[in-house]
Amino acid sequence: MQSRHLELSQVGIDFPTPKGPFTALTDVNLKIQKGEFISLIGHSGCGKSTVLNIVAGLHQATTGGVILDGAEVKEPGPERAVVFQNHSLLPWLSCYKNVELAVKQTQKGKSKQEIRDWVMHNMELVHMTHALDKLPSEISGGMKQRVGIARALAMEPKVLLMDEPFGALDALTRAHLQDSLMEIHADLGNTVIMITHDVDEAVLLSDRIVMMTNGPAATIGEILDVKLERPRDRLALADNPEYNHYRHEVLTFLYEKQKKVETVSGHKKSKQSGAKKKSDAA
Numbered sequence: 001m002q003s004r005h006l007e008l009s010q011v012g013i014d015f016p017t018p019k020g021p022f023t024a025l026t027d028v029n030l031k032i033q034k035g036e037f038i039s040l041i042g043h044s045g046c047g048k049s050t051v052l053n054i055v056a057g058l059h060q061a062t063t064g065g066v067i068l069d070g071a072e073v074k075e076p077g078p079e080r081a082v083v084f085q086n087h088s089l090l091p092w093l094s095c096y097k098n099v100e101l102a103v104k105q106t107q108k109g110k111s112k113q114e115i116r117d118w119v120m121h122n123m124e125l126v127h128m129t130h131a132l133d134k135l136p137s138e139i140s141g142g143m144k145q146r147v148g149i150a151r152a153l154a155m156e157p158k159v160l161l162m163d164e165p166f167g168a169l170d171a172l173t174r175a176h177l178q179d180s181l182m183e184i185h186a187d188l189g190n191t192v193i194m195i196t197h198d199v200d201e202a203v204l205l206s207d208r209i210v211m212m213t214n215g216p217a218a219t220i221g222e223i224l225d226v227k228l229e230r231p232r233d234r235l236a237l238a239d240n241p242e243y244n245h246y247r248h249e250v251l252t253f254l255y256e257k258q259k260k261v262e263t264v265s266g267h268k269k270s271k272q273s274g275a276k277k278k279s280d281a282a
């Protein structure tokens, strides 16, 4: 058993609102090993981004906390790089300069040549060396997302945090980027926590799928171990009974155990049944 890498213990958060504190999360417990690929899945508004932001250090937990390699997370840091859904590149800098800036900020000892080599290496990982001098406004959404991933990887983070990184993309671009991400993860062995709404994406990419209950006071409902061999091939998996079993498990959790009923007036009711809380065995 590997030593403990990333641990969320009893994480809970209350947000202040005009009507008093709103408990978004409660008792979130998760132990993650180095190099694991974790997906977070759950209905809209359940608290996935809040969990990710607490690990990123962007939100402070009200109860409990997060420990990464023995140190408590108190603020954002380059060892926990975040990739957002809406590719947050600086619009006035070229693709190359966007990645270079992250390298200069996080790896101060590097010479000019080393910086250049490192930027190029990371642009190669995401297959974006053809657009080094383009501005973000001159490239497609999928390309922007690739540069965002290169920028995060260039910081050599211990943990890569991704909040619906491919959510805004068409299905084909999304599939290409999922394949690139699997290759990069196999090469670098980073720990990844990725939020997704896409059940196939979660099964294809993850070692474990963390399924969250509906809020308020959301927590981890179930954790699914995905034991499919790597490298994984989406076409071969389409007819694989094991793959379909995992898919079915996630769908059952989302649409039976944590069913959300949206009425015509937009008023939300949620049903929480049978979601036994499972503490992480890692």
Ligand SMILES: Nc1ncnc2c1ncn2[C@@H]1O[C@H](COP(=O)(O)OP(=O)(O)OP(=O)(O)O)[C@@H](O)[C@H]1O
Pocket (backbone or CB within 6 Å): 015, 016, 017, 022, 024, 042, 043, 044, 045, 046, 047, 048, 049, 050, 051, 215
């Ligand atoms: N700063 C805040 N102040 C008050 N409430 C907040 C704040 N941030 C999030 N919330 C509430 O906490 C809950 C969880 O929000 P969060 O953004 O984590 O959900 P999510 O699972 O990421 O949803 P989505 O899938 O739609 O992105 C929601 O009810 C949201 O309204």
Ligand SMILES: [Mg+2]
Pocket (backbone or CB within 6 Å): 048, 049, 050, 163
């Ligand atoms: Mg979110």
